[in-house]
Each structure stands twice: as structure tokens, then as C-alpha cells.
Amino acid sequence: MPVSERALIARIRARARNGPALVAGIGDDCSVLRMPPGTEALVTTDFSLENVHFRRAWHPPEVVGHRCLARGLSDIAAMGGDPTAFFLSLALPARLPQTWVDRFLTGMLRLARQLRVPLAGGDTAQSPGGILADIVVVGSVPRGRAILRSGARPGDLLYVTGELGAGAAALDLLFRSHRKMSPASLRKLRADYPRHFQPIPRLAVGRFLRAHHLASAMIDLSDGLSTDLSHICQESRVGADVYAAALPRAKTAGRGARAQGTVVDLRFALHGGDDYELLFTAPPNKRIPSQIAGVRVTPIGQVTRRRTVTLITPDGTLSPLRPQGWEHFRNRSTQ
Amino acid sequence: MPVSERALIARIRARARNGPALVAGIGDDCSVLRMPPGTEALVTTDFSLENVHFRRAWHPPEVVGHRCLARGLSDIAAMGGDPTAFFLSLALPARLPQTWVDRFLTGMLRLARQLRVPLAGGDTAQSPGGILADIVVVGSVPRGRAILRSGARPGDLLYVTGELGAGAAALDLLFRSHRKMSPASLRKLRADYPRHFQPIPRLAVGRFLRAHHLASAMIDLSDGLSTDLSHICQESRVGADVYAAALPRAKTAGRGARAQGTVVDLRFALHGGDDYELLFTAPPNKRIPSQIAGVRVTPIGQVTRRRTVTLITPDGTLSPLRPQGWEHFRNRSTQ
Numbered sequence: 001m002p003v004s005e006r007a008l009i010a011r012i013r014a015r016a017r018n019g020p021a022l023v024a025g026i027g028d029d030c031s032v033l034r035m036p037p038g039t040e041a042l043v044t045t046d047f048s049l050e051n052v053h054f055r056r057a058w059h060p061p062e063v064v065g066h067r068c069l070a071r072g073l074s075d076i077a078a079m080g081g082d083p084t085a086f087f088l089s090l091a092l093p094a095r096l097p098q099t100w101v102d103r104f105l106t107g108m109l110r111l112a113r114q115l116r117v118p119l120a121g122g123d124t125a126q127s128p129g130g131i132l133a134d135i136v137v138v139g140s141v142p143r144g145r146a147i148l149r150s151g152a153r154p155g156d157l158l159y160v161t162g163e164l165g166a167g168a169a170a171l172d173l174l175f176r177s178h179r180k181m182s183p184a185s186l187r188k189l190r191a192d193y194p195r196h197f198q199p200i201p202r203l204a205v206g207r208f209l210r211a212h213h214l215a216s217a218m219i220d221l222s223d224g225l226s227t228d229l230s231h232i233c234q235e236s237r238v239g240a241d242v243y244a245a246a247l248p249r250a251k252t253a254g255r256g257a258r259a260q261g262t263v264v265d266l267r268f269a270l271h272g273g274d275d276y277e278l279l280f281t282a283p284p285n286k287r288i289p290s291q292i293a294g295v296r297v298t299p300i301g302q303v304t305r306r307r308t309v310t311l312i313t314p315d316g317t318l319s320p321l322r323p324q325g326w327e328h329f330r331n332r333s334t335q
Numbered sequence: 336m337p338v339s340e341r342a343l344i345a346r347i348r349a350r351a352r353n354g355p356a357l358v359a360g361i362g363d364d365c366s367v368l369r370m371p372p373g374t375e376a377l378v379t380t381d382f383s384l385e386n387v388h389f390r391r392a393w394h395p396p397e398v399v400g401h402r403c404l405a406r407g408l409s410d411i412a413a414m415g416g417d418p419t420a421f422f423l424s425l426a427l428p429a430r431l432p433q434t435w436v437d438r439f440l441t442g443m444l445r446l447a448r449q450l451r452v453p454l455a456g457g458d459t460a461q462s463p464g465g466i467l468a469d470i471v472v473v474g475s476v477p478r479g480r481a482i483l484r485s486g487a488r489p490g491d492l493l494y495v496t497g498e499l500g501a502g503a504a505a506l507d508l509l510f511r512s513h514r515k516m517s518p519a520s521l522r523k524l525r526a527d528y529p530r531h532f533q534p535i536p537r538l539a540v541g542r543f544l545r546a547h548h549l550a551s552a553m554i555d556l557s558d559g560l561s562t563d564l565s566h567i568c569q570e571s572r573v574g575a576d577v578y579a580a581a582l583p584r585a586k587t588a589g590r591g592a593r594a595q596g597t598v599v600d601l602r603f604a605l606h607g608g609d610d611y612e613l614l615f616t617a618p619p620n621k622r623i624p625s626q627i628a629g630v631r632v633t634p635i636g637q638v639t640r641r642r643t644v645t646l647i648t649p650d651g652t653l654s655p656l657r658p659q660g661w662e663h664f665r666n667r668s669t670q
Binding site: 023024027028029030031032033034035040041042043044045046047049050051052053074075076078079081085087089091120121122123125126127128129130132134136137138139141143144146148149150218219220235 | 358359362363364365366367368369370375376377378379380381382384385386387388409410411413414416420422424426455456457458460461462463464465467469471473474476478479481483484485553554555570
């Protein structure tokens with residue numbers, strides 16, 4: 001049965017949970033939030049559009065809901081912030097089955113519960129095209145302590161959390177399947193690349209780096225390392241050297257004869273988007289743990305005064321690392 | 336020339352202005368806002384979708400931009416709040432001319448400048464369908480002082496600001512034109528119904544009512560009086576009597592032989608959306624000025640214990656006033 005706009009609001013409202021920060025939630029002109037004293041407010045908005053950021057044939061509704069919220073929470077993590085509440089603007093085509101919406105909300109609200117972020121409001125509409133979601137996350141950070149993109153200084157070291165390239169490797173296989181992936185192949189792909197389907201925003205890592213004054217600049221890897229690093233360099237007016245051999249490339253989940261799993265291509269780790277790991281810089285005198293909140297942290301290069309980004313391969317070859325994440329994957333996914 | 340996503344961000348960023356509340360704006364993972372001490376945060380999100388909320392043939396780009404922001408600011412007004420900053424998520428079709436976007440931003444940023452609300456961030460994407468905008472407004476209100484929908488009590492009087500029905504009357508003429516309205520007719524329509532094309536959010540009225548503890552409940556008239564009044568009644572668990580003769584019906588701008596203008600149909604004032612006036616309740620012992628911040632304020636009925644909404648005509652006829660705004664206009668505009 002398709003969803004009416006009014007029924008949709010009722011369903012969302014019935015499944016939303018209150019939190020201590022929520023003075024008034026769904027059901028008024030605005031939501032009213034009590035922000036912790038001594039903090040500044042963080043706000044981020046992220047589209048998740050059908051056939052741009054996801055495809056119904058590739059991404060089950062729970063996955064779309066999960067990724068939609070994870071995108072926003074990852075931005076809060078990248079400031080060293082704490083999420084306060086989130087808002088969902090959702091426009092649905094008239095003929096969309098009710099079960100799709102229910103499963104979408106299930107995936108989204110499961111992640112919200114895990115990370116204790118209440119759904120506090122949003123908007124609904126009938127979509128003239130595909131499924132359109134816009135997620136807004138409001139968070140907080142102690143006054144003056146947000147970790148910006150602009151704080152990197154020459155000499156700082158460059159770090160990433162987790163492993164890179166799984167998102168792009170999974171997307172590459174999906175594209176090569178020409179949209180005709182069988183349910184069994186899709187299941188295998190989900191097992192191989194869980195992080196593409198259910199990325200975990202690195203909130204605890206971001207909070208740790210902020211609380212211990214460790215990071216000078218930070219960004220989340222949503223557009224790919226080469227693109228997101230160029231954002232830090234641009235905002236901080238610096239450059240960077242990146243060591244190709246140092247990059248923590250993602251592996252497929254190992255099983256049977258391939259117990260070790262397969263390491264993804266270097267280009268996926270360099271340019272692939274949707275990893276939702278954190279990229280940060282820290283002064284060389286700060287001791288950065290090799291693991292924070294159970295997540296691996298790897299030094300991958302350093303910040304330079306010279307305002308270009310250079311990739312250094314093990315044989316000593318230097319080549320310019322240009323931002324390619326955006327064009328390569330984004331444009332491809334909008335075809 | 337069509338707009339690339341990257342060029343779009345650059346254009347928005349170049350035209351955004353900073354405000355004192357903005358610690359960090361466009362160009363980071365999140366925007367960082369300094370909220371006034373002793374306040375709670377207000378958040379509202381509103382879609383403006385092509386062929387749902389506007390049509391390119393009917394609404395010039397400046398009007399779309401203006402209305403898009405006005406929708407969000409009106410929700411802040413309805414809480415008695417002050418806007419702090421706004422965020423624009425904008426997805427554009429690949430072939431949209433650059434001038435459309437520039438004029439859209441002009442209309443939006445002109446209203447933002449008038450009301451001193453900085454554009455603090457957002458998201459951009461290529462749209463798989465038409466133009467998709469989602470506006471987020473963050474505001475503030477002194478702690479515990481937001482005017483909710485749930486505060487109406489039996490015996491309270493019911494008031495509206497300004498005049499009702501112009502939005503619906505204009506939309507009706509647009510629909511009856513079968514999408515073939517000449518530029519001259521469109522110009523006349525804009526002169527007749529300026530409020531449909533450039534609604535002014537009633538921020539000063541909302542702020543006055545809150546500062547003087549006058550209103551017990553408030554909502555903005557976006558879906559139409561019959562629908563929005565039903566929201567107040569539902570949240571407050573009350574009913575209401577509305578006097579048809581008391582409704583301040585909008586007039587077309589008078590000129591020439593029709594210097595008095597023409598009064599809109601009662602059904603437009605009762606069920607028409609997009610007026611963005613305020614509907615509020617106040618205890619009978621509160622003296623409500625007949626004009627606030629230059630805007631007329633009219634008593635139109637009262638709140639009852641009996642949980643139905645009744646329309647009372649001058650001859651004493653009583654009839655149930657059912658929420659019709661939504662179905663009547665919203666569905667029609669989504670065809």
C-alpha cells in the first residue's frame with residue numbers, strides 16, 4: 001500500500017523516541033532543543049537522493065536509512081562534537097510501498113538508538129521523482145573547541161582512522177554488475193564490504209581527539225581521501241605529502257580459501273568516497289594512540305608549507321595527488 | 336550555462352554573509368553557531384520541491400527563493416523565536432541555466448538580509464528530477480518560553496494576523512490558467528496578490544506575543560486555517576468555534592475602477608494554504624492589541640472544551656469545520 005503524507009508523519013512520530021535534550025519534538029512548528037551549557041551548536045545537512053547516493057536495486061531500505069543518518073553523524077564526528085538530535089526531510093513517490101518506508105525507518109532508527117540520537121522533527125512531501133531524503137543533525141561542542149578544517153600547520157602529521165576504499169570497491173562491483181546483481185551476489189558483497197552498507201560514524205574517536213586536544217584539523221572521508229585532503233589543505237592554506245605504502249587499505253572479509261581477504265586497489269583508497277572515516281592532522285609532539293575507541297589510527301603523511309599535495313610511492317616516485325573522488329564516483333553515480 | 340555542483344558551492348559561499356552568531360559557516364563539516372545564553376534552540380526544516388510547492392512557469396526564481404526561506408522563518412515566528420541562521424540543501428537538474436540559480440539566491444538572500452539571518456551552510460547535489468530545495472532554520476527562544484501548539488485552554492480567544500486567502504486565490508487563478516498564463520497576466524496576478532509571491536514571515540508579531548506573555552498557543556498558517564486550527568486543537572486536546580463573518584479575508588490590490596479591490600472567497604480564507612500568517616490563542620483576560628508591529632490582529636473565535644471545530648455563519652448556522660487545506664490544495668498541486 002502506498003504511503004500518504006499524513007500517514008507517513010503519524011508513522012514517523014509513533015516510532016520517534018524522546019531524549020533529555022528534546023523539549024518539544026515532532027508535532028510543533030519547530031523542535032525545541034536544550035543545548036548543554038557552555039557549548040556551541042553544530043549543524044550539518046546531507047542529501048540522500050535515489051539514483052545519486054543510492055539505488056533501490058542495490059541498497060535495501062534498511063541500508064539506505066542507516067547510511068542516510070550515518071552521513072550526518074559523521075560530520076558531527078569530524079568536528080569532535082556530540083550529536084543532540086536529528087531531523088529527517090523525506091519526499092516519497094506516490095507509488096512507493098509502505099514496507100519500503102518502514103524498513104528505511106528501521107535502519108535509520110536502529111543506528112539512532114545505538115548512538116542515542118533522537119529523531120526530533122523534519123518535513124514530508126510527495127516526491128515528483130524518486131525518493132528524496134535530507135538529513136539534518138544538530139550537535140554540540142564545548143565553546144571554541146570545534147575541530148575545524150582550517151587548523152592544519154606545516155609539520156603536522158596526517159592520520160586516518162580505520163581502513164579506506166571499501167566503499168568505492170563495493171560501488172565498483174555494483175556498477176560492473178550493470179544493475180543485474182542477483183540477491184546471492186548482493187548478499188556476498190554485503191558480507192565482503194560491510195562498511196559500504198553500514199558505515200559507523202567515528203563519533204567516539206572525534207570526541208577523544210577533541211577532549212585530549214590532539215587534532216589540529218579534521219574532516220570526514222565522504223568524497224574520498226584525495227578530495228577531502230584538498231579541502232583541509234585549502235582551508236588551512238597548506239599542502240601535504242602522502243605515503244602510498246602507509247595507507248590502510250580495506251580488505252574484503254576473509255573466509256574459506258581466502259581467509260586473509262583481498263586488499264582493495266590503491267585508487268579506491270585514494271579517491272573512493274563514502275568511507276566515513278576521519279582524516280585529521282596533529283602537531284608532531286602529540287602522541288596519537290595507534291587505536292582509539294577500538295578503531296585503528298594510522299599516520300599516512302605530513303602537512304607541508306608548499307601548497308600542493310604529493311603522493312610518494314615506495315620506490316620514491318613523487319606525483320601530484322589531485323582531488324578525483326568527486327568527479328570519478330559522484331558523476332558516475334548520477335548517470 | 337548549466338551549474339556544476341562545485342561551482343554552485345562557490346557561488347553560494349561567495350554570496351553568503353557572516354553574522355555574529357556564526358563561529359564557522361560554509362566550508363567545514365558542520366557550521367558552528369553561538370546561541371544566546373539562557374535560550375533553547377529551535378529547528379525547522381521545509382521542502383520546496385518543483386511541481387509540488389512551486390512551478391517554474393508561474394514562480395520567477397526570486398519568488399521561489401524568497402518563499403523557500405519565508406516558509407522556514409514563519410515556523411520560527413510561530414514559536415515566538417528569533418532566527419539565528421539558515422541552511423540550504425539544494426539539488427539542481429544538470430541542465431538548469433546558471434541565471435535561474437543566481438536569481439533564486441538573489442530572492443532568498445534579499446529576504447535573509449532584511450531579516451538579518453545569515454546563510455550558514457547546507458548541501459548541494461545534482462537532482463535526478465526537478466529542482467529540490469530543503470531549507471533549515473535554526474533559531475532561539477528564552478528557556479521555557481517557546482509558544483507551543485499544545486497550550487490552548489477552553490475559554491481562550493482565537494486570533495489571526497493579517498488577512499487570509501490570498502495565497503489560495505492566486506493559486507486558484509494559476510491552476511485555472513492551465514499553465515498558459517501570459518507574462519502580462521502573471522504580472523497583474525503578482526500585483527493583485529503580492530503575499531502569495533512574497534509572504535513576509537511574522538517574526539516581529541511572534542516575538543511581541545512571546546515577550547509580553549500574551550499567547551497560550553500558536554501555529555503558522557501554511558496548510559490553511561481549517562487544517563492548522565485542527566493541529567492546535569489536537570495538540571491542546573480542545574475544540575474551537577470560528578465566526579465566518581469575523582475572518583479577515585484578503586482583498587486584491589485595488590486600482591482604477593476597482594479601487595476597493597475584490598474580497599477573496601470564504602473557502603480560500605478557510606482552507607487555503609501558504610498565507611504564512613499566525614494563528615494564536617490567548618486567555619480572555621489578556622488585552623491583545625488590534626495591531627502589532629504594523630500587522631492587523633483579528634479575533635475570529637474561541638477555544639471550547641467540546642473537541643470539535645465549528646464554523647458559525649452570520650445567520651446562526653453551525654457546521655463542522657473539517658481540515659481541508661491539505662487535501663484540497665496540496666494534492667492538486669502535486670498532479
